[in-house]
């Protein structure tokens with residue numbers, strides 16, 4: 029048994045964990061740049077709570093609330109410049125995946141004089157600004173991962189960077205900040221978390237330790253499935269989903285993701301499909317493709333979800349994620365060519381060919 033385990037984030041979980049641990053914020057520095065999107069920070073109540081803690085601690089702050097959905101390189105460049113001009117000591121990221129991922133890029137660019145495209149070299153001469161992360165969705169897990177996923181128009185896809193320097197230093201996970209999510213965002217982000225746990229569990233890079241966290245995340249997600257299907261959202265469920273999302277983030281911090289994410293990126297880039305929904309559309313056929321090779325592990329996933337077999341899994345996923353996409357033949361070919369080159373193909377235990385990818389796309393999207 030050989031593995032490395034590294035988690036660079038201290039996680040505080042539970043109601044009022046931000047206010048109850050404000051000494052962590054006091055210790056982070058005297059000047060804070062808050063990084064968030066146009067609405068999630070305010071709608072969740074997290075921005076108000078952060079501002080009141082910063083006021084109480086007499087910490088100067090600047091609110092950069094211009095993070096785009098699926099942030100671009102130009103967007104994080106603007107944020108890096110703003111942090112530099114404000115002379116920020118640290119960053120508080122508030123939001124779903126986009127603001128939290130943007131925070132990591134901004135933390136690097138604030139102190140490293142580099143073109144944003146160089147982020148993907150994963151080498152940062154100056155230590156990035158510390159990041160404190162507050163999730164307002166339960167899915168991305170970005171608050172406990174080093175990954176930042178940005179949109180790259182030059183190569184027509186989304187691409188990730190991240191190393192040990194880009195883990196948020198601290199995560200404050202409070203489920204009350206996730207209650208402003210509507211039905212679709214709740215379900216799509218929850219399915220993203222499931223996808224992280226499932227892909228992390230099945231990838232070549234999984235470890236005995238990451239597997240225990242993955243199965244726990246899958247099992248907790250499973251305890252919420254009926255409520256997700258019935259749109260029956262309540263606080264305990266939201267807290268469970270946030271916990272599952274955090275665990276799944278800890279899993280992919282060790283293992284990375286796999287071909288579901290690799291194949292999902294073109295759907296988001298070209299067809300504007302929300303990230304979690306893209307994963308959800310592909311997950312059933314991904315599991316069917318791998319079933320003969322990973323039978324025991326996929327049965328473990330079904331058991332953890334308390335689902336009988338792949339047919340029942342498919343029925344539930346079809347209720348959660350409705351396919352409204354129609355791809356042309358050219359798009360199938362283009363997306364398969366792009367996914368074939370994605371690094372995640374190398375991490376699927378069963379070898380994956382271009383034809384396999386094309387088949388997974390077609391079976392997934394022709395329903």
Ligand SMILES: [Fe+2]
Pocket residue numbers: 168220224289303
């Ligand atoms: Fe994801």
